[in-house]
Amino acid sequence: MPFIPHTEADIAAMLKAIGVSKIDNLFDEIPPALRSAALKTIPEGVSEMDVARLMQERAETDGHYLNFLGAGAYEHHIPAAVWQLVTRGEFYSAYTPYQAEASQGTLQLLYEYQTMMASLTGMDVSNASLYDGASALAEAVLMAVRTHKKGHKILMPRTVHPVWRKVVHAIVKNQKIELIEVDYDRKGGHTSIAALDKSVTDDCAALVIPQPNFFGVLEDVDALTDWAHAKGLLAIACVNPISLALLKAPGEWGSKGADVAVGDGQPLGVPLSSGGPYFGFMACKQEFVRQMPGRIIGRTVDKDGKQGFTLTLQAREQHIRRSKATSNICTNQGLLVTAATIHMSLLGPEGLERVAAQCHANTNELLGGITKIDGMQRVFDRPVFHEAVVRVNMPVADLLRAMEGQGILAGYGLTHDYPELGECMLVCATETRTRADFEKYALQLERIISKRRLDPPCAVKVTPSA
Amino acid sequence: MSKTPNDLRYTKSHEWAKKEADGTVAVGITDHAQGLLGDMVFVELPKVGTQVTAGKECGVVESVKAASDVYAPIAGEVIAVNTAVSDTPESVNKDAYGAWMFKLKPSAAGDVDKLLDAKAYEALVASEAH
Numbered sequence: 001m002p003f004i005p006h007t008e009a010d011i012a013a014m015l016k017a018i019g020v021s022k023i024d025n026l027f028d029e030i031p032p033a034l035r036s037a038a039l040k041t042i043p044e045g046v047s048e049m050d051v052a053r054l055m056q057e058r059a060e061t062d063g064h065y066l067n068f069l070g071a072g073a074y075e076h077h078i079p080a081a082v083w084q085l086v087t088r089g090e091f092y093s094a095y096t097p098y099q100a101e102a103s104q105g106t107l108q109l110l111y112e113y114q115t116m117m118a119s120l121t122g123m124d125v126s127n128a129s130l131y132d133g134a135s136a137l138a139e140a141v142l143m144a145v146r147t148h149k150k151g152h153k154i155l156m157p158r159t160v161h162p163v164w165r166k167v168v169h170a171i172v173k174n175q176k177i178e179l180i181e182v183d184y185d186r187k188g189g190h191t192s193i194a195a196l197d198k199s200v201t202d203d204c205a206a207l208v209i210p211q212p213n214f215f216g217v218l219e220d221v222d223a224l225t226d227w228a229h230a231k232g233l234l235a236i237a238c239v240n241p242i243s244l245a246l247l248k249a250p251g252e253w254g255s256k257g258a259d260v261a262v263g264d265g266q267p268l269g270v271p272l273s274s275g276g277p278y279f280g281f282m283a284c285k286q287e288f289v290r291q292m293p294g295r296i297i298g299r300t301v302d303k304d305g306k307q308g309f310t311l312t313l314q315a316r317e318q319h320i321r322r323s324k325a326t327s328n329i330c331t332n333q334g335l336l337v338t339a340a341t342i343h344m345s346l347l348g349p350e351g352l353e354r355v356a357a358q359c360h361a362n363t364n365e366l367l368g369g370i371t372k373i374d375g376m377q378r379v380f381d382r383p384v385f386h387e388a389v390v391r392v393n394m395p396v397a398d399l400l401r402a403m404e405g406q407g408i409l410a411g412y413g414l415t416h417d418y419p420e421l422g423e424c425m426l427v428c429a430t431e432t433r434t435r436a437d438f439e440k441y442a443l444q445l446e447r448i449i450s451k452r453r454l455d456p457p458c459a460v461k462v463t464p465s466a
Numbered sequence: 467m468s469k470t471p472n473d474l475r476y477t478k479s480h481e482w483a484k485k486e487a488d489g490t491v492a493v494g495i496t497d498h499a500q501g502l503l504g505d506m507v508f509v510e511l512p513k514v515g516t517q518v519t520a521g522k523e524c525g526v527v528e529s530v531k532a533a534s535d536v537y538a539p540i541a542g543e544v545i546a547v548n549t550a551v552s553d554t555p556e557s558v559n560k561d562a563y564g565a566w567m568f569k570l571k572p573s574a575a576g577d578v579d580k581l582l583d584a585k586a587y588e589a590l591v592a593s594e595a596h
Contacts, residue, residue: 149513290508290528315508315533324535 062274065404066437068366070387070428071214071412072133072161073275074267076242076355077432078339079346082269086339093334100310106334107309110297113341120244121237121261122251123283127294129332133264134167136280137208137238139293139327140262141172141179143284144206144234146326147259147291151205151233157182157191159213160238162417180204189217189380189389193227206234209258211250212243216363216387216426217380225254237261241268241281242359243385245352251285260284269343270336279333279340290316293327358431359386362438366429369442375449379424387428389414389421394452396423402448408441469497471563475539475578476587479521482563483539483578490546491578492566493539495527498591500562503529506555511547512568518542520577525567527558540577542570 006014011023020026027035046054067075085091090105100107110128117126130136141154154172156165156179169179182199185192190213207228211221221237228235237250237258244250250258266278284292290313298312318325347355363386370376375393392399396413403410411425418424429438474482480499484492500506508528518524518538525536546569551557558565572578582590 290510315528321533324533 059274063407065407065409066440067409068411068427068429068433068441069409070216070430071426072163072264073272073278074240074242074386074428074430075272075432076267076269076430078269078271078343081346082339082342085342086335091335091338100308104309106338107297107311109338109341110295110332110334111299111309112345113337114297116341116344117241117281118283120241120249121239121281121283122249122257123261124251124286125289125292125296126281126283127292127296127332129265129334129337130262130280130282130294130329131333132276132278132280133238133262133266134161134164134280135171136262136264136282137164137236138168138171139280139329140236140238140260140282141168141177141206141208142175142327143260143288143291143293144236145175145177147288148205148234151203152176153178153180153201153204155180155182155196155199155204155207155228155233157184157195157208157210157213158418159184159189159191159215159217159219160208160210161214164238184213184215187380188382189213189215190219190382191224193223196224196227200231200233204231204233206236206259207231208236208238209253210238211247212240212385212387214426215380215389216384216428217382218247218385221248221250221253221258223254225256225258229254229256234259239263240385241265242352242356245349245356246360247385250283257285259288265333265336265340268340270339277333277336279336289313291326292316293329295332355431356385359429362386362429362431362433363388363427365435366427366433366438366441369438370427370445373442373446373449375453376445379421386430387426389424389426391422391424392449394423394449396425399445399448400425403444406444408444410441410445469563470584470588470591472584474563475581475583476590477537477539477581478590479537481537481539483581484566485578486569489572489575490569491540491542491572492569493536494566495536495558495562496587497562499534500558503527503534504531504559505529506558508533509552509555509558509567511549511552512544514544514547516544518544518570527555536567538570539581540570541573542577543573544568545571 114126114128118124130139145152154177158181180199182191182195184190207224209219209221209224211219213219225235235258239250239261241263250261262280262282264278265281270278282292282294295311296313297309299307299309302308314320316326318328363384367378367388370390371378377391379389379391396415400410400413411427414421414424414426474484476482476496480496482494482496486492506527506529510526512524516524519541520538522538523535524538527534527536548566551565551567
């Protein structure tokens, strides 16, 4: 059965009613030169059975690994109730409802989500989500430039996720916004005030402050936020939502708090799913709300004085402001936000705090085990949340491949993005890892590294020539 | 027909400009403009000290129906803003010609006289109604 509401007969009847012979005629006004022909590289449709089999086979090639890989996406336990509830018919849509009269349940859920995110980030207001963390950061950069009005450069520490930096660059480069890279402290793995003083120019609009940063390291967020404000810049917090259960909320950073907080919501109930879809979050101070992109749900009363929920501050958006809208983002990642809201409700503040604490404890335990191995060492001396950089005495790509052969994703190699660090990788242990996992990891690591220390098994004996 | 005071000058984008005794020029939006926009909920004013050119956006008015830019009628420097208007946006609906939004120190004294007079503005409004 085709899941398309209009039958051929329906379409023919509608065309006849308006006196048009075929659908293509409705697009007459688009010049032929601008129309694309049929999409040749897109294959013909296949049956549900064939699609199911194809997807199954692709999913299996992902394999089932013991996972110590973080670097922006994190394996967390998701209570079974989360996705059971998300797939209920009342919720099962990825789209923001426009009609308040028909969508009170979904609107209330999004309002609850905004309330939770505002509380977690310590900010006044949250939007109803964005596509993902990287594009949320790009939106925050655009928002900062609109708000600041004078500056068009952004201080972007190298401790921000390298992929996120690339996404931001791709989105803002054609809008005359320049990203100034700020180098990190080689000893601490953090962004120093000295480095910022060296990088700042008169035409900067904002500083991006990652917490924890890409290396897992905790930045000195109070000092960085105060520095930004002293220079007349906005402070954009780029945060992991799980970490906020333990760490100081961006709204409380420094003496005035960060101005905008963004991040990826994946750790809140969204499975890894081979890389997506995830969702981005954004929250800000009240004074910047009219520059914030995305949907915002508000609580109000109807004509009988009863509580109701509706889209609000829509004059920011493109259906009203057209080319002057704050962003071309109108929709959100509704389904994933539904999961996150239920996830946070089930865990509660205490549950989230326990998850965060367990992640931190597990990462410390993992690091304790592997740094005892000869040839493994920590790279930075500052505290970390649930990830850390370790250096190995062999090519890291070879090590990762060998560990993968043992069913372990051992970490994220840093040689491509941070060649100056040498053979380093980023390792992560969330609350899902156990002591037995750490022992297995250490055992395999020791075995692979020690093989390197020994002579090759069939070494050719070189005898001094007689 | 909305009232159009004779002592003011007007723009095609529906701002009014008033020459003050001290040589500065006060700017607001016309009664016709507020009538079209409906109930005001937000007014964004320029920053004092901003240099503006004629026709440059220097504020935003937002109503329950729409948001619209406010343009500088003439070139000059913003020397004052009326925070009473941004605090109570509905004052624009109540008295559009009393609710000045910002004051300019004109770059050239004669610029304001080149804007539309009340008669010409009323003709413009009448022509836009068709």
